[in-house]
Amino acid sequence: MDNRSLGLLEDVNATLQDGLHSCNTLRNQASRIFLYAFLSVGIICTVVGNFLVVLSIAYFKQLQSPTNSFVMSLAVADCLVGLIVMPYSMIRTVEGCWFFGMVFCRLHSSLDVMLCTASIFHLSCIAFDRYYAVCNPLVYSLKMSQSRVALLIVVCWAVPMLISFGPIMLNLHIAGVNILLPEDVCVFLVNRIYAVMASLVAFYLPMATMLVAYWKIFKAAKRQAMQISAMESQMAAGVGKDSSKKQRHRNAMRREKKAAKTLGIIMGVFLLFWMPFFTVNIVDPFIDYSTEVVIWDIFLWLGYINSSLNPFLYGFFNRSFRRAFLMFIGCRVCLHRSSPGMELSHTKKEANDREDKR
Template sequence: DLPFSHNIELQSCTTVRNQVSRIFLYAFLSVGIACTVVGNFLVVLSIAYFKQLQSPTNSFVMSLAVADCLVGLVVMPYSMIRTVEGCWYFGALFCQLHSSLDVMLCTASIFHLSCIAFDRYYAVCNPLVYSLKMSRSRVALLIVVCWAVPMLISFGPIMLDLHIAGVDILLPKDVCVFLVNRIYAVMASMVAFYLPMAIMLVAYWKIFKAAKRQAKQISAMESQMAAGVGKDSSKKQRHRNTMRRERKAAKTLGIIMGVFLIFWMPFFTVNIVDPFIEYSTEVVVWDIFLWLGYINSSLNPFLYGFFNRSFRRAFLMFIGCRCKLHLQRCLKQLLLLAKPQ
């Protein structure tokens, strides 16, 4: 879990849900986990196999999909059991490891979204310096930062128990609750969410203003073209199509960021407040907000598939191969299609 605390009682855990509600929750949450893993895995495969999808922006998208896929594989299943059963069956050491992975992977996902916004800012607002600012080496460096910083703020403090310094609450072995002190709650939330959120908001605001200016340029260009077709009209048409594609990409990524804010803002807001109100937030509130954040990891691939034609075609091709062909034959076909003509 990301920095996170409950109103804790010292008694051992007890399962309060009846069998019907537990079966329903397992089924519902399992569908969410499956969508997270499969959807993000399709994104990774699509970018890996199709060269036309291999761009600086999609390098961040691919790394983001890896982080979200790992959330579905190694974090959500154990959180599901804890949420449904109300107990932790995997020991104290694995509780620490699970919490560390949760913090690291969710924070890495957020960092990647801020890098995508940063990349789109240069592509739309400063296209002449884009290739210089987003070179392969710089993109690789940013991706390393997106993984290294979350690892530092998760495994270090959590495995050394620095996040609970000054918190005098003893938990039974069959309860896995990520209690944090006030300093860690504020600092980790600022690094993991609020600072990346500020970067994204500033970047997309500037992209929005640039898109408005480009729309005016396109309108003026169309007026000139309506008066008569010049000898360089085809060049104007290509320029117009390029600007429209950039605006569409910025809009798509803006929607992705907006969905991210809606799903993660409640968790991080309560996360900072809870240590200052003596950990009095109800368990059910934490579970709802935490799973809203997890669901965000399952939504990004569907947003890409819905808004991006190239991703949509790649998704359909992979799904079609899965339904009609043996896996080995499908992979051979995709490799052939990925080669440049």
């Protein structure tokens, strides 16, 4: 290494250590209290929301489907993010330093990478599952058998574990990075190879899978909506008296539009909250790690927020999940009529009408 390279390395080291040399926080007491309160609310929402998803699927038989197997495993990953990753990240963000030692810093970073990657993998599996359900319904039961769903869930946990614990605990992710950090600082520095490879596996490949799957689903939903519209026009011209059939077709078209809108929201939220972090994660090693710590914190917490929003996106848009959540929150599952096999997809009025018809 020539003198110029040594000088550049010393400058980078000095720049990093100037901002990371001390545990003394620059935030005043009021801002620290506000941040602790704000981030704690996010952690509680993440844990409670995802725990409700797990409880609902585990208790109600109607929610136990191949798709919801992925949703349940996703909720477990997101719940663990809230329980064992976000609290320590909150202290690091607010205090500006790390109180838990270097070994736990590596363990925390490994869990962070593994659980967030597992969450993203589950999102892509849900997209893959919905693609077959909507675009290839005749082969759906074959493609999404119980054994295949179980295998995909294992992959969603095993691959993130391989790209996190192995490289990070063995310090392979910082091979060739000659930057010394203080022991009271936990900053996730990575070399260029790990930054590119891990980002591709953890985000960009799942993102591509989701984009392709949801685009095909959107086109299929649009095609079905056009077919329903054409059928409705024919019925209006020839069988206008059959109002019940017309109403069913209108309801079907509304469902297709709602499904397409929901897919757009899910994909938009995913890209909005994770794209900034993984973009900076790749770029930072190529600009000599000059990204400010506050930028890292903001983008990292945006990714964490995605874990707190997943129960809303995959649960609250679904009537069955909404009813299950309300029953748990209101403790109505303890009532005699709230059995695991009860019907969740109908409102109370619809359920009473069905009973009356019987």
